[in-house]
Amino acid sequence: MPFIADRLSAIKPSPTIAVTQKAAELKASGRDVIGLGAGEPDFDTPDNIKAAAKAAMDAGQTKYTAPAGTVELRKAISAKFKRENGLDYTPDQITVGVGGKGVIFNAFMATINPGDEVIVPAPYWVSYPDIALMFGGVPVFVACPEETGFKLTAADLEKAITPRTKWLVLNSPSNPTGAAYSRAEMKALTDVLVKHPHVWVMSDDMYEHLVYDGFEFCTPAQVEPALYDRTLTMNGVSKAYAMTGWRVGYAGGPVALIKAINMIQSQSVTHTASVSQAAAVEALNGTQDFIPKNAEVFKARRDLVVGLLNQCKGLTCKTPEGAFYVYPSCAGVIGKTAPSGKVIASDTDFVSELLEAEGVAVVQGAAFGLEPYFRISYATSTEALTKACERIKRFCEALK
Known part of the structure; x- marks a missing residue:
């Protein structure tokens, strides 16, 4: 379109947001999808912080x-x-x-x-x-x-x-x-x-x-x-x-x-x-007491996910020092054939086929500039993470 600025031709929509939106669309259509794409804690904002916002509104701090x-x-x-x-x-x-x-x-x-x-x-x-x-x-x-x-x-x-x-x-x-x-x-x-x-x-x-x-x-x-x-x-x-x-x-x-x-x-x-x-x-x-408590929960999730992913055929996962992401390698599945008949030639193919076959949404390493990997956010429930890793393992075992 001629009225769109040239600078937009150099950029693309955020891949992480795109994965999250795709997972939401599939859920809305009735698919059983576990979304592990969003970098967003599943904890609620602490009550003291919400109370401060309410007090600010009541005090007229809305200008x-x-x-x-x-x-x-x-x-x-x-x-x-x-x-x-x-x-x-x-x-x-x-x-x-x-x-x-x-x-x-x-x-x-x-x-x-x-x-x-x-x-x-x-x-x-x-x-x-x-x-x-x-x-x-x-x-x-x-x-x-x-x-x-x-x-x-x-x-x-x-x-x-x-x-x-x-x-x-x-x-x-x-x-x-x-x-x-x-x-x-x-x-x-x-x-x-x-x-x-x-x-x-x-x-x-x-x-x-x-x-x-x-x-x-x-x-x-x-x-x-x-x-x-x-x-x-x-x-x-x-x-x-x-x-x-x-x-x-x-x-x-x-x-x-x-x-x-x-x-x-x-x-x-x-x-x-x-x-x-x-x-x-x-x-x-205000109080910072909840931060180390939340970090302990994230650490337990990290250890769970790393342990389960390293049991998946063709995947290897390093234990990270921080944040709430893991970045497993899928080099061991490149060249294999998915249940759909598609040959997995890249990490983009891997995440696409994983979403189609098992309803697990992750983000391809290509989006982050280093392949063949994919990113999992473990900022979600232990139950969802366990189920997602079970599905990933099943998908890897189904590859020929």
Whole structure:
């Protein structure tokens, strides 16, 4: 269509949302479908957070706020960064976005010129490259194979940096693999970045509180203070606080960058919902007791799913350090024939045939930039996960 902007030709709809919608459509048509595509906790938002939102409505906090977010929320975010990450950000160094995705969108729009390169370790969250492409950026994918724990190495980072590099995007723990960088691994990366002062760091810490087996989370500006002035430390309340639908992401960074992000927000969505911001204040300032309890539930689910998947013929699954995803390899089933008669030539074929034959919806590794794998979100009930893994095992056994 001639009236559609050329920039849209470079991007595609989110594959993870597409899988979730497909599963919902099949359920609506009467199919028995278990959806493991959505990165959304099945826990309800805690009562104290919901109560804070209700109180805000009753108090009339339903008007416009500053594009950067309310002062109260930005102070709560500053306190969180200091308390949990040892990072000093004043309220004028904080921006509140419409989810973490909104923060990333605004940051890239504010900084990327056509031809600027954005280093994206693969596997990656599906939106990083598309948002960069939207503003004329060039995603530079760096393969992070299973042999490196799906993590970027210092040597590979060094090779990827060019004079045109604008950003490195780091996501730990990772969507889609659950891989998380230890302090030593992070320090190796920050040592490289210190040598290249033109490279900015976007640290997506959305899954910070979902780490297991005693793993200690760290973030780049915390590990290497020399990077503080060129790091955007991004987080949000969606995952740890079970607040995906409230749409509150936030970031701390240099004043000039934050001002640019806020200027863009003032001319687009203006701000995230005032009531959601009030709820986020309570999330950050209120009790945190439920977070480790929820993390224990997620850990048990992780162990269950990893154990069951490793019993499936042709599949292997690494145990991740965090988040609520596993990223099993389906290399052992490539070339086999599904019950439908279709030869499985890729992970895309595998997930398509699995959905058709057994009603289990997962996301193909191709969507995340590393094949042949697929992503399972274990942010759903133990019963559903057990049943889904039984179906996956049955499907693998039916392959010829």
